[in-house]
Amino acid sequence: MATFFEQVREMGVKQATIAKTDEVVGRITTGMNIDDIRGALRGDEPRRPNPRLRPHADSFWFHIRPSFYHTEVTRIYPTFRLGWLATFLFVWETITGIYLMVFYTPRPGVAYSDIWNILTNVPLGSLMRDMHRLGAEAMVLIVALHMLRTFITGSYKQPRQFTWVTGMLLLVFTLILSFSGYLLPWDQLSYWAVTVAVSAAEAAPPAEIIGQNLNLLVRGAPTFGAGGLLRWYLLHVLVLPLITGIFFFVHYYKVVLHGHSLPPGREKAGEDTAKRVPKTDRTYFTPDLLTSELMWTALATLILIVGALWFYSAPLERQADPLVTPLHVVAPWYLAWSQGWLKLADKVIVAFIFMPALATAFFVMPYIEIGKSRRYADRRVGLSVTMLFVAFMLVSNWMGSPEYRVESSPEQEVAQDLIPQEGHSVILAVPYEDLELGTFEPGQVVAGNPRFTEALAEFEAAMNRRSCNVNGDRWDDDCKIGEEGADKKYSNTFANEAMPDPTAFLTIEEEQHNLKRLIMHFSVIDPDDPDNVLVDEERVAFRHADSGYEEE
């Protein structure tokens, strides 16, 4: 071919530049020049030989993708784009994760202040953290739904059993990836959630040999510390992304190899025609799928940015303190089912018998369930079992939620509802200026101060849930009295343990410039013996003008 200078001499600068640009574009796209791209975007028929197929042979990224799909699988149903979305989120997590990695050191003490540095000092740091965390939770959800969809459409059946197995592995990796990231901020939330979750390791039988060593392995020491954090960090940023990436390619290779399974109703039972696509049913990757995927990329990006900016905020509690266990430690929602199971059986049974058995069942399922038909009508038992299993998981999740927690003493519960040791509360969310100085009753109406009045109403509601009347009529419910004698027990409709005729009030004092002290007092006097004080408790919290809880 002529050099650029020869072309200039031959057809002038303008024409030569156009020709050169065309050539460069053709090289980058491995075969499509500017006219071809324009034609593809306009929806024109391709020229012959079709340049849109060349990239699938010559280019690295396109050779991974099939050059055409069966039109039936390019609609929302049957794939719902879930596998694609999971892949998108994996890339998304990698990009946002690398940004966060730049500002993070996996070391107790430093890690936590690094997170604050990301929030206070790094441009878009808070957005990146929110997007990373939102993406992670979305990814868990999407991957789980992807698996559910695969089961429902019967796409795990022959010849796609192994695709299912790799998919199961990817689900497990996604869960561990998400959960290993949980520990990294090194705040109370992460520290204790992970401590509780891995406490099962200690119980691995026989505990003296396997349990202890497994515990050392996952915590890096008898308790979490520098060693454990570094281990989980490496797991999160190196080991798991790497093996997830590898298994993603295995998974996708199998998907392309066998083709996307058609909607169950399209084929005869036992047939698999995914790879025999008639010319009339072909939808080409370029331009149709490509445009579609670019659109979904833009939409998903938009949704995640908007979500992280306005609707989602990654929590950050106080720095991890191995000596102070906060009340009501909860697992993240996507693992709450395991906490629910722990309420049903001993952790050895749950973690070392039930969970492995369940996982094994999932892995081998496609090799055992070999019914030929993928049609819904032929798979009533399987689909019913799936629905039951989904219901079981949802109930387990609910049982693992704070709703089902082990109750502490009633005054502690009320204090925890209103000025919790960690996290959100209705009183802390009252704007600083609206927290008036003085002493306030539950349910008191403070004139001209709706936000504070609302918080005090919440105070009354919390008291009502855990109080009852013996002599007075201050509270909603009358006491149900349990055992007689020294261990008299009071309860009401809502709680097993309630305070009989309690007095409670909230005192707000000025502690310092821009700092108020909130003191919640509870006192309960034995209804049978006025000299016997059953409860005389105080919970103190502080609120600074700038601390910004109302914006969370």
Added chain:
Amino acid sequence: MQVKVIIGTLAFMLAMIILGLATLLEPDRLEEATAAYLGRQIENGAQLFRDSCVECHGTEGMALNCVDSAGEEKGCVGLPLNHAPLLCGDSSDRMAQHAYTGSKRNFIRQTIASGRPNTLMPTWSSEFGGSLEPHELDQLTEFIMNWGEELCKDDVVTEGTDWPADWGDLPAGDAANGSDGYLAQGCSGCHGIPESSPDNHLGVGPHLGNIANAAAEREPGKSAEQYIYESILDPNKFIVEECPLGPCNEPSQMRLDFGTVLNEQAMADLIAYYMTLTGE
């Protein structure tokens, strides 16, 4: 397909516009987050102060109203912290006293971390065997520094009030008030008296059981009242060779700033009270 191109392009442009807006608003957000971080540091510091410091430094940090772990009122043995000579000025009086040339924040943090040798202030940093982690030291420091926000607004006099040379120029003292002052000003934290500490078990300052007589004999030509008066204002002024009850370290471990925390009446009351302690 054209629809997809349009939706995709619009979504992409919208995403970039929103990202751009977020970037424009970022400096304000960072500033707010920085203030929120400091606010939360102060909140946590307040909790720590309440848990660990009020027993000696008092609930308001003024070395007043100290309560021991059993809830009994006791003398405050710590220095006042909510106190202009500590918090006001680039280099505060107390920093000057220790010839400390670093920042005030470091002065406070370091004092908490490593304690004050030869006083009751222990080491708090976990590095030196204490109970506070480094981030907790930061939080406590921010909390203490925050008192200065209000305290140092006006031009406060950080020097001691001008005390008359002679105790006789003070107003008349009341021994009963002085007895309260002995507790409230923290004297009882270090100096024993017969009722509470016959054997001076505190062992920090000399026993005061016989101070009225002892003070009269110390310095020729100085009355007991004058001796007590000058000793409170400058604890290093007279240090005796031997102390049968309690140590007599030099320099004195007693706080040096009573001249800034007592008023003339309180001083007179204290002297009147000490003059009733005659060893009987």
